[in-house]
Amino acid sequence: MTGTPAPPGCVLCGGTVAPDGYCWDCGEPQPAYRSHIETTLTGAAGVSDRGKRRGVNADAMALTSAGAWTIGVVCDGVSMSPRPERAARVAADVGAAHLGAGLRVGTLPETVLVDAAARAGRAVSALAASVDEAPACTYVAGIAGPEGIWCAWIGDSRAYWLPDDGTCVALTEDDSGRHDALTAWLGADAGEPVASVRSHRPPGPGRLLLCTDGLTRHLPEAEGLRAVLARRRPSTPSDHSLLEDARVLIGYAMNAGGQDNITALLIHVGDTDHREFPASAP
Structure with missing residues (x-):
């Protein structure tokens, strides 16, 4: 007898697991849900991992393209909020979709980045049952094209420029205050934060990195x-993989303790051959 296998039951009560990774019956998160995700696109790749100490991966990433533009969005669910993984997933998807639509019709990068972050914020706010029960997340988006790279952020997810040669640059500044507490995020309890935007015109090839604080708590400097990437086994241009670069960054954070969810998304900029290979199954 053949057919579609039944979805796995809840690890605690055996009940039905909902699409967001929580049990319909007891409401508990499922540890394996989105525990490790890899995605690739021509000239870009991302890896997200639950880490060693979190029950659910509340990070999310989106990777797409629009003409000559490559678009990446990375979001980190705020752990103290309800359903943070849902907030991050919605923000990443909405932000990437709006960026793609705007860039296709020729909207200025600065304008579309601010608008996309605002759209993502409204989508996250709509998830709230009330201001006191508001899913929340941080947000960072990056776009790369022939004219350079741009990034926008709200919260403490970060963007870095990592050139093949020359000085590395931290492109974002955390929205945080005393004791690293967030001062800006997406969610119904955050008002309407406006994304900060920065542009950079690289003189040579390199990688735009978007990441969550699960990585930067261990590697804060560009x-x-x-x-860390330079310590990889040397590879020739024909077999170089951005996906492997992202795996190396995740592996470093895991070896350092993996205290939080970890996401690293890399977009190649320039003329070096960075061919991608298929991502492994989650």
Whole structure:
């Protein structure tokens, strides 16, 4: 007898698992849901992992293209909020979709980045049952094209420029205050934060990195991030893989303790051959 296998039951009560990774019956998160995700696109790749100490991966990423533009969005669900993984997933998808639509019709990068972050914020706010029960997340988006790279952010997810040669640059500044507490995020309890935007016109090839604080708590400096990648076994241009680069960054954070969810998304900029290989199954 053949047919579609039944979905796995809840690890605690055996009940039905909903699409967001929570049990319909007891409401508990399922540890394996989105525990490790890999995605690739021509000239770009991303990896997201639950880490070693979190029950659910509340990070999310989106990767797409629009003409000559490559678009990446990375979001980190705020752990103290309800359903943070849902907030991150919605923000990443809505932000990437709006960026693609705007860039296709020729909207200025600065304008479309601010508008996309606002759209993502409204979508996350709509998830709230009330202001006191408001899913929340941080947000960072990056776009790369022939004219350079641009990024926008709200919260403490970050963007870095990692050139093949030359000085590395931290492109974002955390929206945080005393004791690293967030001062801006997406959610119904955050008002309407406006994304900060920064542009950079690289003189040579390199990688735009978008990541969550699960990585930067272990590698906060741009030069340190590039140094970890430089320790990879040397590869020729024909077999170089951005997906492997992202895996290396995730592996470093895991070896350092994996205390939080970890996401690293890399977009190649320039003329070096960075061919991608298929991502492994989640």
